[in-house]
Amino acid sequence: MSILKTRITDAVKAAMRAGDKPRLGTLRMISAAIKQKEVDERRELDNADVLVILDKMVKQRRESVEQYESAGRDELAAAEHAEIAIIGEFLPQPLTDAEIDALVTAAIRDSGAEGIRDMGKAMGLLKPQVQGRADMSDVSARVKAHLQ
Structure with missing residues (x-):
């Protein structure tokens, strides 16, 4: 268990x-x-x-x-x-805005994403790292903003 x-x-x-x-x-x-x-x-x-x-x-x-x-x-x-x-109470500590931005930047770099079409690659790397610690719609918006 x-x-x-x-x-x-x-x-x-x-x-x-x-x-x-x-x-x-x-x-x-x-x-x-x-x-x-x-x-x-x-x-x-x-x-x-x-x-x-x-x-x-x-x-x-x-x-x-x-x-x-x-x-x-x-x-x-x-x-x-x-x-x-x-x-x-059962979720891990939420990530700060700075931590989310750092993870987004690293995921974009590591996935080789260059545009909106590659957003799925970056999100695939990010999701396990931020699950339960950040709002995924907020993370998605940040990735999209970085890739535009």
């Missing part, structure tokens, strides 16, 4: 003991997403796979927050923010 899955399982147990229902609900949702992916792929997930799931969950919640806030549903947006905070 991956270290990240173990941490999530331990957090579920702690939330159950503490009677923290909102936190427990979010942690169970994370566990269910991991188990579903394992069943679908018929293999045990490693830390990188779990990070991809967590990153996707945070992205979905950010999109929901935008929709709720534009619709004036602040209570639902607050609930999504709370879930983002809980999921974020």
Whole structure:
């Protein structure tokens, strides 16, 4: 079992003991997403796979927050923010803007990308390095800006 899955399982147990229902609900949702992916792929997930799931969950919640806030549903947006905070506990430290720029520059150099058509090469190198640590749409925009 991956270290990240173990941490999530331990957090579920702690939330159950503490009677923290909102936190427990979010942690169970994370566990269910991991188990579903394992069943679908018929293999045990490693830390990188779990990070991809967590990153996707945070992205979905950010999109929901935008929709709720534009619709004036602040209570639902607050609930999504709370879930983002809980999921974020299991993600690695986010990269700073300077770190992202350095990784983008290195990936463009290492991939030999010379224009927008080569953007996929650079993104292929970047994705494993920034997964769960930076918003991929932001990284993609930075790569695109460097290649133009």
